[in-house]
Amino acid sequence: MSQTTIRTAMVATVCTGAGCRRRQETGQAARLAESGTALCPSCRERLERELRRLPALFEECARRLDISADRERDRVSGGSLPGLPLNTAAVEARSAIVSVLASWSAAVVQERGVRAPGRVVEELAGFLLRHVDWLAAHSAAGEFSQEVARLARRAARVVDLAPSRRVAIGGCVEDGCPGRLTAAVRPDGPGVPVEIICDATAGHRWPGHQWLQLSRLLGARTDPGATGDDSAAEVSAGGLPVAAAVPRTRWVSAAAVARLWNIPSGTVYRHASQQQWRRRTRQGRTYYHDADVHETLSDLRRST
Incomplete structure (x- = not known):
């Protein structure tokens, strides 16, 4: 200046x-x-x-x-x-x-x-x-x-936060908004959005770590009769869920949690152990219940 x-x-x-x-x-x-x-x-x-x-x-x-x-x-x-x-x-x-x-x-x-x-x-x-x-x-x-x-x-x-592309997600989750949501995706983490943005209203934008909660709302609008299902799609660093097939329960890899919430992987494992997050293992990889992740990390963020 x-x-x-x-x-x-x-x-x-x-x-x-x-x-x-x-x-x-x-x-x-x-x-x-x-x-x-x-x-x-x-x-x-x-x-x-x-x-x-x-x-x-x-x-x-x-x-x-x-x-x-x-x-x-x-x-x-x-x-x-x-x-x-x-x-x-x-x-x-x-x-x-x-x-x-x-x-x-x-x-x-x-x-x-x-x-x-x-x-x-x-x-x-x-x-x-x-x-x-x-x-x-x-x-x-x-x-x-x-x-x-x-x-x-x-x-x-x-x-390297400048996104290499934008991925269409679905309609805006805000009541009465006609906009469409897109996820800004960065090159080093193609399955993890940096930010979710509405094309109609500038104030309708969410940080990447809120993707899981937004996708639940999108899924509920796509299939209002959906119920909880342990066969839910997995969210990992390698794949961004699509709104048209979003189930109610989601299992999240440690890498995805670290990227979505911008915290070290070691912190993810520590909270998973201390808070006894529900987990499941597939093909040698561990995934955590998104509701447990959100409850722990949201509380921590509000208290800081």
Whole structure:
């Protein structure tokens, strides 16, 4: 962020947000900003979406610290673990996220006289989201939007979250919504969605770990008379269930749980043992009852 003091945008002008800047680069016209702001509705929505996404990207980059983005390992000299493989792209992406969010948060604190958040990505992103109305009403909003977009793109390249394809799932599960759901699927986990998105309503979107619960709703709508069935389809890292054949009971591999909930596999096995998840074994592989998985991990997420 530049050191220039943020100044309020007094009139609606051409949007300076990340999306409209990209449009201009491809020869398209930028959209008009909303009255009294520097962003159009689309760029404003994108800004909020990417701010919400940054904490998860930050954590995912941490899981990639020992895997070089281009498969070439850099060596760290000295220290207690000489020769430790280091993904410098992940380190730089994480550092940039903290630095940029902290810089913009400091500007808000200075201008508004509010209490500063902790220097933790989740707190910084949440703080900026709470002040997004105020930020959108400043001439520097375009710069803010573009910097946040760059952070998200950079981190997504590191963790390879940019989906290679979208898989059609079925109709939106929200009552009265005419939209269709698609799952954004990443290349390294073709059976595990990163995000489920409705094509009609921007607010109808769910993180990947909620796929199991959504698929139950989809299955119930497809076959209202379905009942519990232990012959249910298995969800693994290798296959995404299809709505037209979704049974009520689902058995989930440890790899799928780890990816859907963004936790280490070791944590999955620990909870399975401690919470005595129901399990079944097929062809030497263990699968866990999705209801047990959801109950344990949902409770943990709410308590943190």
